[in-house]
Amino acid sequence: MNYFLTEEQQMIKDLAARIAREKIAPVAHELDEKEEFPWDIMKILAESDLFGVWVPEEYGGLGGGVFEQCLVVEELSRACAGVATTYASSALGGYPILLFGTEDQKRKYLPDIASGRKLAAFAQSEAEAGSDAGNIQTTAVLDGDHYVLNGMKQWITNGGEADIYTVLATVDRSKGVRGVTAFIVEKGTPGFEFGRKEKKMGIRCSSTRELIFKDCRIPRENLLDREGKGFLVAMKTLDRTRPGVAAQAVGIAQGALDEAAAYARERVQFGKPIGEFQAIEHMLADMATLVEAARALTYATARMIDAGEREFSKESAMAKVFASDVAMRVTTDAVQILGGYGYMRDYPVEKRMRDAKVTQIYEGTNQIQRSIIGPAVIREAARRKRESG
Amino acid sequence: MKMVAGLNMTLHITVCMKQVPETDEVRIDRATGTLVREGVPCIINPPDLNALEEALRIRERIKSGATEGATASAPVFTPVVTVVSMGPPQTEASLRDALALGADRAVLLCDRAFAGADTLATSYTLAAAIRRLWGDQGTMLIICGNKSADGDTGHVGPQLAEKLGIPHITSVRRLDLDMEGPEVAGVRAERLVDDGYEAVEAPLPLLVTVVKGINSPRLPSLKGMMRAKKAVITVWGASDLDVDAGRTGLAGSATRVVKVFEPERPKSRGEFLTGTPEEQARELLGKLREARVLL
Ligand SMILES: Cc1cc2nc3c(=O)[nH]c(=O)nc-3n(C[C@@H](O)[C@H](O)[C@H](O)COP(=O)(O)OP(=O)(O)OC[C@H]3O[C@@H](n4cnc5c(N)ncnc54)[C@H](O)[C@@H]3O)c2cc1C
Ligand SMILES: Cc1cc2nc3c(=O)[nH]c(=O)nc-3n(C[C@H](O)[C@H](O)[C@H](O)COP(=O)(O)OP(=O)(O)OC[C@H]3O[C@@H](n4cnc5c(N)ncnc54)[C@H](O)[C@@H]3O)c2cc1C
Numbered sequence: 211m212n213y214f215l216t217e218e219q220q221m222i223k224d225l226a227a228r229i230a231r232e233k234i235a236p237v238a239h240e241l242d243e244k245e246e247f248p249w250d251i252m253k254i255l256a257e258s259d260l261f262g263v264w265v266p267e268e269y270g271g272l273g274g275g276v277f278e279q280c281l282v283v284e285e286l287s288r289a290c291a292g293v294a295t296t297y298a299s300s301a302l303g304g305y306p307i308l309l310f311g312t313e314d315q316k317r318k319y320l321p322d323i324a325s326g327r328k329l330a331a332f333a334q335s336e337a338e339a340g341s342d343a344g345n346i347q348t349t350a351v352l353d354g355d356h357y358v359l360n361g362m363k364q365w366i367t368n369g370g371e372a373d374i375y376t377v378l379a380t381v382d383r384s385k386g387v388r389g390v391t392a393f394i395v396e397k398g399t400p401g402f403e404f405g406r407k408e409k410k411m412g413i414r415c416s417s418t419r420e421l422i423f424k425d426c427r428i429p430r431e432n433l434l435d436r437e438g439k440g441f442l443v444a445m446k447t448l449d450r451t452r453p454g455v456a457a458q459a460v461g462i463a464q465g466a467l468d469e470a471a472a473y474a475r476e477r478v479q480f481g482k483p484i485g486e487f488q489a490i491e492h493m494l495a496d497m498a499t500l501v502e503a504a505r506a507l508t509y510a511t512a513r514m515i516d517a518g519e520r521e522f523s524k525e526s527a528m529a530k531v532f533a534s535d536v537a538m539r540v541t542t543d544a545v546q547i548l549g550g551y552g553y554m555r556d557y558p559v560e561k562r563m564r565d566a567k568v569t570q571i572y573e574g575t576n577q578i579q580r581s582i583i584g585p586a587v588i589r590e591a592a593r594r595k596r597e598s599g
Numbered sequence: 600m601k602m603v604a605g606l607n608m609t610l611h612i613t614v615c616m617k618q619v620p621e622t623d624e625v626r627i628d629r630a631t632g633t634l635v636r637e638g639v640p641c642i643i644n645p646p647d648l649n650a651l652e653e654a655l656r657i658r659e660r661i662k663s664g665a666t667e668g669a670t671a672s673a674p675v676f677t678p679v680v681t682v683v684s685m686g687p688p689q690t691e692a693s694l695r696d697a698l699a700l701g702a703d704r705a706v707l708l709c710d711r712a713f714a715g716a717d718t719l720a721t722s723y724t725l726a727a728a729i730r731r732l733w734g735d736q737g738t739m740l741i742i743c744g745n746k747s748a749d750g751d752t753g754h755v756g757p758q759l760a761e762k763l764g765i766p767h768i769t770s771v772r773r774l775d776l777d778m779e780g781p782e783v784a785g786v787r788a789e790r791l792v793d794d795g796y797e798a799v800e801a802p803l804p805l806l807v808t809v810v811k812g813i814n815s816p817r818l819p820s821l822k823g824m825m826r827a828k829k830a831v832i833t834v835w836g837a838s839d840l841d842v843d844a845g846r847t848g849l850a851g852s853a854t855r856v857v858k859v860f861e862p863e864r865p866k867s868r869g870e871f872l873t874g875t876p877e878e879q880a881r882e883l884l885g886k887l888r889e890a891r892v893l894l
Contacts, residue, residue, distance in 0.1 A: 221824055229818060259821035272821055 211502055213509055215281075222278055225258055226285035238290035241415035242561055247371055248293050248415050255286075255297055256326025264301055265308065269320035275516035276450055280457035280508060287461025288468075291565035292415035294461065296329075298454050299367040299416075302573075303330025305447045306376045306392055310435040315394065319374055331372035333363040333421055334444055341578050343378070344387035344441060348423060350379040355430045357393060359423040362405070367572075369419030370404040373397045376447075377421070378440045390440035394432040401426030412564030449526045450515060452573055456508040456529040459537035459569040463501045466537075466544035466562040470494065473548050490547060497540045504533035524586040527579040534569035534576060541566040610661065610676035610783060610803075611739045612654040613729055614702070615755070616647040616684045618693045619748040627859055634749065634859075643693045646744030648700075650809050652816040653774060654680045654742050655701045660776065661783070676738075676783055679703050683728055685713055685721060691832055698827035699819035706732065710836035715849030718750070722758035724847050727840040729763060738783070741806040745770050753808070760806035767806040768799050772813050 215223065233254050241248055255261060263278040265271025272278070279301055286294035304323040307315055307330075322328040339345040348361025359379055366375075375395045382389035395402055405420030435443055471494055474485030484490050511529040515522050541563040545552035552559050570576045620639040628635050643651075658678040682697040684690050685708035694705035708728050716724065733739055741763075743756035753769070760767035773789040777800070785802040791810055819827075837844060845851060872879040887893040 217828075218825070222821060225819065225821060225824070232818075254818065257820060258818055259823075263821070272825075 211506065213505075218274075219278060219281060222260075222263055222272075222274070223281045223285060226260060226282040227288075229254055229258060229260075230285050230289035234286065234289035234293050238293070239558065239561070241290065241292060243555075245409070245414045247417050248290075248296060249371075251293050252296065252326065252329065259325075261297070261300060261326035262324030265304070265320055265324035269308075269316055269324055271320070271324040275512070276453055277509065277512035277516050280453055280512045283454050284457040284461040284464070284505075284508075287458045288465040290415070291458055291462050291562070291568075292413040294458050295367060295413045295416045295568075296371075298451070298458065299332065300326075300330045300372070301454065302332040302447065302451045303368070303372060303374060303376050305450055306332070306434055306443050307374075307394065309446055309450070310392070310439070310443050311394075312431075314431070315434070319394065323374065328373040329368050329371055330374040330376070331366055331368035332447070333366045333369075333375055333377045335365050336362060337364050341575060343444060344390065346378055346380050346390055346440075347383070348377070348379040349383070350381050350391055350393060352381070352430070353427070356427040357430060357433065359393070359395070359401070359426040359428065361423050363421040363423075365408065365418050366421050367416055367418055369417055369421055370407065371417050375421065376434065376443075377423075378444060379423075380440075381437045385438065387441045388438050390444075391437045392434035392440040392443040393428060394434060395423075395426070395428055399426055399428060411567060412561065413568055445523070448573055449523050452526045452530040452579075453508055453512045453515070455569055455573050456504065456511070456533035459530075459533035459566065460501060460505045460508055462562050462566050462569070463497075463504065463533075463537040463540040466541045466559055466566075467494070467497050467501055469557075469559050469562075470497065470544040470547040473551075477549075484547070493543050493547060497543055500536045500540060504529075504536040508533055524583050527574075527582040530569075530573065531576045531579040531583070534566070537566040537569055538563075608676055608738065610678045611733050612657060612678055612680045613732065613739065613741045614647065614651045614654050614680065614682045614697070615725060615741065615743045615759070616651065616682050616693065616697060617644040617744070617747050617750075617755075618642070618684060618686050618690045619644045627861055629861070641689060641693065643696060644744050644747045644749075646746065646809060646811050648816040649811055649813050650742040650744050651680075651682065651697055651700060651702060652814045653809055654740075655817070656814065657740070657774075657776060681706060681732060683708065683725065683732070685709070685716070685724055685728075687714075694832050695827045695830070696819070698830050698832075699823040700817060701820075701823055704833070705830070706833045706835060708835050708840075711848075712837040712844055712850075713848045715852065716847065717852035717854045718752050718754035718758055719853045720847050720849075720851035722755050722762055723851060724840070724842060725755070725759050726762035727842045728835060729759075731835070731840055739765075739804040740786070741765075741804075743806065743808045745808040745810050756806060756808035763804075763806070765804045765806055766801050767808070768801060769808045771807045771809045772796060774807060774809070774813065 234251055259272060260282050262271035263274040263282055267273040283294050283298050286297055300323060307319050323330050334343055336347055338347055350357045350359050377393050377395045378390055379393060380389040381391045401424045403422040405422050408418040410418060474490050474494060475483055477484045508529045511525045514525060544559045545563050548557060548559055551557045618641045620636055621642040622639055626635040658680050661676060661678045680702045681704045682694060682702045683706045684694055688709055690707055694707055698705050708724055713724055746753040756769060757767050768788050768790055770791040771788045772791045775787045776783055777785045777787055783803060785800060786805060788799045788807060789796045790799050837847060872882050
């Protein structure tokens with residue numbers, strides 16, 4: 211489908227696609243097997259200016275938005291979703307600074323994130339606070355000019371590798387969600403350490419790690435927005451980054467579809483290519499239709515956000531939920547079309563199926579997304595009722 | 600011999616770049632005996648990308664003062680990378696690609712009078728352009744590819760050096776700048792030869808031709824691509840250069856392509872021998888005797 215990209219968007223997409231094809235695809239299998247953090251590729255992405263597509267020009271970026279970021283994530287995901295996660299998580303860590311940071315904070319951190327000189331990360335989840343983000347146990351206590359952090363974060367993408375962390379902690383546990391507060395913490399701050407590195411089902415080259423805070427003193431000016439606003443910071447950030455997870459899902463699914471279609475043309479059983487059996491043909495038809503629908507919803511949402519719409523939690527959740535469910539189904543079907551080969555680790559589709567799964571889990575599980583969409587639908591019905599009656 | 604330049608001079612690094620058809624299988628029109636160019640997209644001659652990469656790395660090394668032997672003082676040379684190409688108007692696209700990769704400036708030599716040039720006329724015209732570019736300011740390093748993917752003669756680099764009266768080193772697989780404090784005294788190069796490499800030192804000004812293995816070219820950056828899109832490419836024709844019209848293009852070519860043909864494919868087909876190495880050797884020997892190649 212033609213999405214009528216601007217010349218600049220086409221340039222961004224083409225460059226990301228070229229890097230994916232020439233630099234990422236050849237090493238994706240090896241990165242997965244070795245669970246090795248893709249620093250070489252991060253360096254290439256940095257030199258190509260891709261880390262800055264969503265950052266305004268005054269902070270060293272290219273002045274694009276959510277849509278440009280989605281174009282990059284989708285192309286990278288066609289080659290390796292682990293690389294794409296690593297890349298996208300830097301934006302996830304950086305967005306809170308762009309959306310809620312002071313001018314000084316933006317000038318201090320965004321240029322390094324935009325150039326890719328430094329990676330960023332976003333640390334919300336804890337052992338007891340997954341979907342229930344209000345239950346954060348990590349504490350931040352004001353002591354003179356410093357906040358003192360204590361506690362542990364779990365499953366933080368880019369943990370250990372990133373230099374800049376947006377961290378959610380509570381200044382008052384008794385206040386629940388209204389105690390949650392966001393801070394910027396730099397790697398190397400005394401009392402800030404890294405724990406276990408997880409072994410994962412998919413996106414295995416990405417780093418998922420514990421963050422440990424032991425009397426970690428950070429300057430007071432590293433507070434993001436105000437005390438008690440951390441939950442809002444997180445929600446507004448995720449509203450803007452969930453289309454990126456959707457784009458990741460679209461890229462994974464497109465890659466799987468491409469491989470399945472190519473295989474269906476070539477694999478001969480009962481004297482003809484399996485693609486000529488209607489059962490396979492119809493599977494491919496459904497896969498292609500779903501991928502295009504997921505892409506269309508993702509692009510429409512991203513463009514709506516960039517155009518300045520104020521309220522987009524529902525659409526952002528819809529794009530994420532739909533595209534990630536599509537990715538799971540399409541990658542499962544791709545494995546089916548490749549038969550036994552599909553199940554083998556020497557063929558790339560089983561990796562896509564493993565990678566797809568996480569898009570239904572992180573940045574809010576798909577159950578949680580539906581819990582955002584559902585109430586919004588009810589609210590809209592109530593508003594219609596009010597307006598008509 | 601070494602050349603030490605004065606204060607605050609420009610180190611002109613010029614990359615000669617040729618646009619070639621993107622294909623390893625150059626096809627020939629049997630009727631006209633010319634290359635089939637229709638429908639074949641054009642790219643930068645692959646080793647010329649390595650030449651550009653080497654130029655960009657030298658510029659970066661000098662700017663960061665990271666060159667071997669460099670002292671802490673600021674570099675005396677300001678390196679400027681210029682890409683020059685002679686070719687038809689569509690060569691501009693390749694020059695923009697070069698700008699996107701980081702070249703400071705691009706010059707296109709484009710004129711009907713330049714068309715049909717052989718290597719003699721090509722190097723004559725390039726020499727005139729380089730003289731105009733440099734004037735007598737600063738010092739110079741010219742980097743070419745070792746061979747073009749289509750013409751494949753490897754003549755242009757050495758001929759150009761000869762026309763400019765400067766030394767040249769061909770088939771360079773490694774290039775290091777020789778610094779004396781902040782000044783570039785010359786280069787040390789490893790030059791590929793049949794059975795290894797030769798280590799060669801030379802002063803500037805100098806021309807080198809590089810092989811593909813010297814480095815791996817970078818990809819363009821988005822900011823570079825956007826800059827390149829807006830950049831103005833200098834276009835020079837015969838009237839802009841100090842050239843004698845009879846020495847450029849077809850008129851200035853000492854050679855004439857009389858006939859271009861595809862060699863006949865050999866009629867006899869290959870044969871595969873099987874078995875252990877000893878068995879294969881024995882069978883081969885027998886066949887060679889049979890064919891009276893060995894007696
Ligand atoms: C089918 C065919 C037949 C030919 N027959 C002859 C012949 O009989 N006699 C003859 O002299 N030539 C011949 N040529 C070559 C000639 O026409 C050239 O294409 C041209 O002169 C450059 O030579 P080259 O391609 O061999 O470059 P090479 O000498 O192989 O190129 C080496 C380097 O020189 C530089 N360079 C070359 N051309 C340019 C350019 N236009 N602009 C900027 N830099 C450049 C590049 O850095 C390149 O990597 C033939 C070419 C073809 C395709
Ligand atoms: C690879 C990976 C990378 C990650 N990276 C980061 C990161 O960079 N930063 C970060 O902060 N976090 C990160 N996470 C954590 C991720 O965001 C959480 O895993 C996710 O929010 C779910 O939390 P949980 O795992 O604790 O599941 P739980 O919240 O315990 O949920 C378990 C199950 O219960 C369901 N459930 C829970 N509550 C409800 C409800 N109210 N209604 C219906 N169903 C419900 C869930 O949908 C799920 O199916 C990452 C996770 C993974 C796997």
